[in-house]
Amino acid sequence: MALKTLLVSTKSEPIVRTTAKEFMFGYPSTLATLGNTFLPNWISFEKVGLIDRMYDFSTDFETFYTGVPNPAISGLYATYRGETKLPQWEQDHCNNIEYASDGTKFKSFIKPNETVKFFRKSMCRPINLYRVGEEKTYGSLKGYSYVFEDNAFDNGVTNKANKCFCRKGKYR
Structure with a gap:
């Protein structure tokens, strides 16, 4: 009604x-x-619109790490709109975008079991990526495959850590 x-x-x-x-x-x-x-x-x-905000950067400003003094984090988010946390979510799992990749450059010197954080403003949230499979070599380049965590978009029913994506922790 x-x-x-x-x-x-x-x-x-x-x-x-x-x-x-x-x-x-x-x-x-x-x-x-x-x-x-x-x-x-x-x-x-x-x-x-379907993609209007994806390409609307009028209010956006992002700061990325240069790699000095730590080259492993070059190209990763330092802040988004001047903050390390998204204002719409509570708790670090849901709001912290610091050290996340926007997909153009990922962390260097990644350890085999290390989680990679991914953030695009169109998703309104950071998401963890996990390594799957073995190292792949293409010529002299080494690469790895990563996937979103299971139940990445779950509301907290299955993935309890995602409960902070629901207002006041209510998901029903």
């Missing part, structure tokens, strides 16, 4: 007609604007 009241009071439609460009890159939405007004840390946009 609350959703219907919200839709009626904002004169929003549950299904809208858009062009392909609007669908992909965003169209104005009263609900998104309302969310942005009352929950700016959670909804930081005023339009809705």
Whole structure:
């Protein structure tokens, strides 16, 4: 009932007609604007689109480690928007992006059982990657395969560490 009241009071439609460009890159939405007004840390946009926020860097600024004095962490996140933690989550497992990779460069000198942290703003969260399989060699390059942890997007029912991705620890 609350959703219907919200839709009626904002004169929003549950299904809208858009062009392909609007669908992909965003169209104005009263609900998104309302969310942005009352929950700016959670909804930081005023339009809705499949990939619009993925390529919207207008409010982003990121700091990456240069590798001095530790070359192993060059190219990894130091901060995102001036912070090492995402404001929408509590607890380090859910909010800490420091030393995460954005996928363009991963940590160097990785030990076999070391976890790799991955962060993309479009996922709104850091995710751990784990090494699987044996070392692979391509010419003189050595490589490893990594996968997301099991139940990476679980709400805390199976992966208890992910409970902090739910508001006030409630996942039901």
